[in-house]
Amino acid sequence: xxxxxxxxxxxxxxxxxxxxxxxxxxxxxxxxxxxxxxxxxxxxxxxxxxxxxxxxxxxxxxxxxxxxxxxxxxxxxxxxxxxxxxxxxxxxxxxxxxxxxxxxxxxxxxxxxxxxxxxxxxxxxxxxxxxxxxxxxxxxxxxxxxxxxxxxxxxxxxxxxxxxxxxxxxxxxxxxxxxxxxxxxxxxxxxxxxxxxxxxxxxxxxxxxxxxxxxxxxxxxxxxxxxxxxxxxxxxxxxxxxxxxxxxxxxxxxxxxxxxxxxxxxxxxxxxxxxxxxxxxxxxxxxxxxxxxxxxxxxxxxxxxxxxxxxxxxxxxxxxxxxxxxxxxxxxxxxxxxxxxxxxxxxxxxxxxxxxxxxxxxxxxxxxxxxxxxxxxxxxxxxxxxxxxxxxxxxxxxxxxxxxxxxxxxxxxxxxxxxx
Numbered sequence: 001x002x003x004x005x006x007x008x009x010x011x012x013x014x015x016x017x018x019x020x021x022x023x024x025x026x027x028x029x030x031x032x033x034x035x036x037x038x039x040x041x042x043x044x045x046x047x048x049x050x051x052x053x054x055x056x057x058x059x060x061x062x063x064x065x066x067x068x069x070x071x072x073x074x075x076x077x078x079x080x081x082x083x084x085x086x087x088x089x090x091x092x093x094x095x096x097x098x099x100x101x102x103x104x105x106x107x108x109x110x111x112x113x114x115x116x117x118x119x120x121x122x123x124x125x126x127x128x129x130x131x132x133x134x135x136x137x138x139x140x141x142x143x144x145x146x147x148x149x150x151x152x153x154x155x156x157x158x159x160x161x162x163x164x165x166x167x168x169x170x171x172x173x174x175x176x177x178x179x180x181x182x183x184x185x186x187x188x189x190x191x192x193x194x195x196x197x198x199x200x201x202x203x204x205x206x207x208x209x210x211x212x213x214x215x216x217x218x219x220x221x222x223x224x225x226x227x228x229x230x231x232x233x234x235x236x237x238x239x240x241x242x243x244x245x246x247x248x249x250x251x252x253x254x255x256x257x258x259x260x261x262x263x264x265x266x267x268x269x270x271x272x273x274x275x276x277x278x279x280x281x282x283x284x285x286x287x288x289x290x291x292x293x294x295x296x297x298x299x300x301x302x303x304x305x306x307x308x309x310x311x312x313x314x315x316x317x318x319x320x321x322x323x324x325x326x327x328x329x330x331x332x333x334x335x336x337x338x339x340x341x342x343x344x345x346x347x348x349x350x351x352x353x354x355x356x357x358x359x360x361x362x363x364x365x366x367x368x369x370x371x372x373x374x375x376x377x378x379x380x381x382x383x384x385x386x387x388x389x390x391x392x393x394x395x396x397x398x399x400x401x402x403x404x405x406x407x408x409x410x411x412x413x414x415x416x417x418x419x420x
Contacts, residue, residue: 021175035280038239038279041178044228045233047181048225048228051225053260054260055194055221056218057117058121058218064250066106068248070098072142075243078155082152092177094238095235098233103226103227105226105230107219109128146245151242184228258274259279263278267316339400339402342396356382365377
């Protein structure tokens, strides 16, 4: 069964890479390709952040400074090439400069930060984040304040026939770096260094007792995480040909924290899932509603409260069943369908109420929710939304406990089969 499972994984990853290579052919829109590029950049960033949080157990509120400052350095380098101040460089090599900047910053800031752990470490990272954000607005000579800096990524030095003017060429550049960087970070988790990071995360005292220098391990993990975040910052600068103070701000740091947690910090695939899903939600929801930040916060709270292992944890919890008794998964189909429909009813009722409340601040009495035009002055609309929210909450609670009972029976069945 394990060999079959490994073959499935190989087939899955091969198919995934093939699909990624074909995406520019299937979606030729510049907007969609830019969205895919943004996803690729944030995948690298979120996996790099999880190297610090999920692998080593260090919660940082300021990891965007390595992402953003590497982006600033990359934009300045491109600007220097555009103005003939610096020698031309093939664009695919520019992320190495961002990675170098991130590594240098990670070594220097990490030396101070990793002297403390827990709340003290988080507060130090928050302080550095606020410091760098303030510097970007004060030192306008280098950072250009709120306007940021822009440069042309078409530098006149074609590499293998690519000018990186068309968006699909940038997509393939980011895809290459995404596979390359994520692959390296994955192999790092399988090395003795990766195991030492896990040991420091799980039990610092025991790691010290067996002879590990825990502070050195945290420092190395911090520096490597900053290095990959710097590479992501360079790719971000290439994708948008612009960098601004928001790239080093607390908002950007919070966003990558959301991606890691919602995706699942306990799994390597978790931050990837979180980066893809939240990038899509960020792009789509911001065009649909002005209250999208509120929905982000609600999603984050719900995941922490009810699914602390994130989306990846919910998926991977089915692995023992798939490995041992995949036929038992049939018992979950109906409970999952009922639970999903209950969640859908709750979602429709709750989000409609939020949109109605939010619309009260505007002068318009009509709004469109789920492709239906409604009025915030109609008592019936408020009543139906409230009833759907309450009904969805009730059904979700009932179906959740029923699904949990079926799941516990399946796990007990698997345990009994091992006993026999």
